Amino acid sequence: MGFLSALRFAWYGLRDTFKTERNFRIQSAFAILALIMGLLLKIDLNEWLWIGVSIFLVLAAELFNTALEALTNLVSPTWHPLAKKAKDAAASAVLLLAVFSIICGIIIFLPKLVQVIKHFNSVT
């Protein structure tokens, strides 16, 4: 498969996951919110790296989760303990990374938000 074909299929995967997976749309919305807050609060390069890692890890984990769900549904359309194990483990991976990204967001944005609120309080 050529490089351009690989890019095209990767794009199809992103587009399809965005259309069909509500969680992926929610995570994308949080990613955009984090980018806007990063710009508004003028975070430094190091902080951008942590926000970038958080965003890409969560979105990539959700894509893997979606792939694993699709494969599980294909292999085991009816209830099976191994299908449950696979889906639950994949969902847990997304959850762990979402918690990591929330912690990064709190560490980076909370002190700056507190500063902004203090500034507005002192001005008004």
Ligand SMILES: Nc1ncnc2c1ncn2[C@@H]1O[C@H](COP(=O)(O)OP(=O)(O)OP(=O)(O)O)[C@@H](O)[C@H]1O
């Ligand atoms: N074939 C199956 N066999 C056993 N348990 C299943 C099966 N399909 C789903 N489950 C259980 O139901 C849960 C939810 O499954 P589902 O396929 O709806 O995943 P989901 O994480 O809710 O997907 P989405 O995020 O797309 O809504 C799984 O985590 C698993 O515990």
